[in-house]
């Protein structure tokens with residue numbers, strides 16, 4: 116039986132937003148099964164790839180923390196879909212580029228669902244196209260905040276619980292942009308390269324502790340934010356995909372599901388590219 120509750124979660128300040136928000140939790144009748152459920156935190160899970168990843172992990176049996184920054188309605192919808200499918204999830208608003216926000220987020224997840232043992236580093240802000248001539252430090256810093264600062268803050272917050280458990284999964288959502296190298300995307304690509312550097316060295320450092328660190332690198336997967344994309348651009352992209360089509364968010368989520376599970380225990384520091392062969396060469 117599922118009991119749906121509302122809970123008040125104060126995760127501090129997100130610029131321009133109220134400081135007190137209402138989190139949305141589903142399926143909170145605590146049973147023995149719940150106590151042994153793995154807990155996955157998916158950053159930026161109110162829409163796009165993060166929403167599909169959260170829903171897949173919910174189906175896989177994880178208690179899922181659905182993080183979001185602004186889209187409470189989207190996050191609630193994801194939580195509701197996980198609950199309707201028989202899973203357990205709760206939504207947590209927090210700016211994952213902010214140190215105190217991350218600390219409060221991980222504490223709130225621990226209190227509501229349990230210690231995080233599976234961390235999916237997915238959130239992104241806007242990814243503006245910027246010509247080299249117009250690039251400035253702030254443009255780069257905006258990307259580094261999501262793909263370097265945020266992973267560093269989140270790892271620090273979840274690591275003690277993973278070490279105590281002797282098991283953990285850290286899954287970075289990277290990008291095949293570092294191979295495709297589209298003009299005007301240097302800031303985004305530089306940050307994704309940097310994220311991969313973190314992932315690979317963390318993988319070596321944390322493997323002895325039973326914690327695997329891996330990366331899923333999607334190709335272009337149209338999501339809500341691409342709704343207005345130029346059809347000619349979409350077609351040109353597909354023309355370069357050996358599989359002859361776009362990937363789906365669910366296909367990215369399936370790769371995450373594998374890296375989160377026990378079958379991937381010996382997969383350490385891998386970068387799993389999911390792009391229909393676009394960058395095979």
Ligand SMILES: NC(=O)c1ccc[n+]([C@@H]2O[C@H](COP(=O)([O-])OP(=O)(O)OC[C@H]3O[C@@H](n4cnc5c(N)ncnc54)[C@H](OP(=O)(O)O)[C@@H]3O)[C@@H](O)[C@H]2O)c1
Nearest residue numbers: 159160161163164183184185186210211238239290335336
């Ligand atoms: N889609 C693609 O084609 C593609 C391809 C390659 C790689 N990727 C990578 O996949 C990941 C997800 O991309 P996406 O296309 O699914 O993005 P998206 O649809 O734009 O979703 C971004 C998510 O991040 C959240 N977010 C934004 N700022 C945040 C903050 N400060 N703190 C916490 N959450 C925040 C958003 O929440 P709110 O809605 O609440 O703001 C939203 O849930 C990114 O790492 C991206 O680089 C995507």
